[in-house]
Amino acid sequence: MDEINESKQIVLQIGGALKKYRKEKNITLDDLSELTGVSKLTLGNIERGETNPTLGMIWKISKGISLPLLALFQSEQPVHVYRAGEGLRFSNDEKNWIIEPIFKSNDIEMCRAYLQPNSSYLPEGHHVNTTETATVMTGSIEIQVDGEVYTLKQYDTISFRADSPHSYTNHTNSQTVLHISLKYGF
Template structure:
């Protein structure tokens, strides 16, 4: 995760995680078993001592049955999100960058701007059960694999699929690809 005000965001995520865990009457050990994230890492996140990756946050949100952005909810009545500014998450290999668009949106739908680096692939964690992912290529071309099928999307093409099924994104070009992604939760 890369942010201008990263320490504040890290503390916010930690406080939100602790709040949701306590609401579910769970110990750190129980949450660790449920999410596959170590107790030590979860404790460090709650105390704001570590900067979690996108994969870790997905595991936590799934384990708590919360939308991804619930840990970042904003109370501002008007939110402006400029490309390349503010909250950004990177994959472990730094080839996939995601910027939330409207982190205070309802818990049913989340919107993201995603950047896939040239000649690279991204294999996301499986998302929440019964969730739907809608991806639109804004620049470039992307190959999307869903349940063993391959779909080639060019600029402005869109695809919708069950996000809890295996899927991946591949950019075979020499230019960065930009996507808009919506995630609809079926909770």
Template sequence: MDEINESKEIVLQIGVALKKFRKEKSMSLDDLSELTGVSKLTLGNIERGETNPTLGIIWKISKGISLPILALFKSEDSASLYRAGEGLRFSNDQKNWIIEPVFKSNDIEMCRAYLQPNSTYQPEGHHVNTTEIATVMTGSIEIQVNGEVFTLNQYDTISFRADCPHSYTNHTDSETVLHISLKYDF
């Protein structure tokens, strides 16, 4: 499948999953908008597959409906292969933070994350009681959690409560690659 068709398929998956959730909960678009902080127009466009939502919008929806972010994507295959640089990818508005989903279960999801050289990414607040585990695969990174700064080099790992303020900073001239796992405690 070419990249354009694959992207459209992903957008449609998000819309179907969101509409299914909303209908199962007997919610209107207004109700969902109030719950997530995302406009009714944007939610309607997502449900119809007419827009490709940003990572920030997807986080707001995920947090608002108390579902892991990857629950918005279906995968019914008995085995799934996630090759680096292929398939589903999301970026923030600045395009300096890119994530690729790798694995999901009911309460755990894992992704590969890429932070561009000399840049910082500060994610939206995660679900309450979420644990984030980040391992540096290539490069080095500075992670700030609740004002405390940690420097991680290749293969170093940190675990922290992800519902508190945190950020990732790459002070190098090379892209940093991380594996990030989120453990949800709903």
């Protein structure tokens, strides 16, 4: 599947999952807008596959409806292979932070994350009582949690409450690759 068709398929999958959630909960677009802080017009466009939501918007929707982020990308396939650099990828507006979903269960999800050289990423606030665990696979990174700075090198791991303010900074001239797990507390 070429990149354009794959991107459109992802947009349709997000829209379908969001519409399914809304119908299962018997809520209107107005209700969903109130829960998420995203306009009714934008949510309708997402449901119809007419817009490609940003990573920040997907986080906002996920948080607003207390649903793990990757639940919006669920597939019914019994076996999944997630190859690095292939398949589903999301980036922030600056394109310096890229994530690739790897795994999702009811309350845990895992992704591969790439932080570009000499850049920082400040995530959207995560769901309450969510624990984030990050392992550096290549490179090194500086992670700030609640104002405290932690420097991690290859294979180092950090775990922290993801609903507290945190950021990732790559001070090197090489891309840093991380495996990140989120354990939701709901």
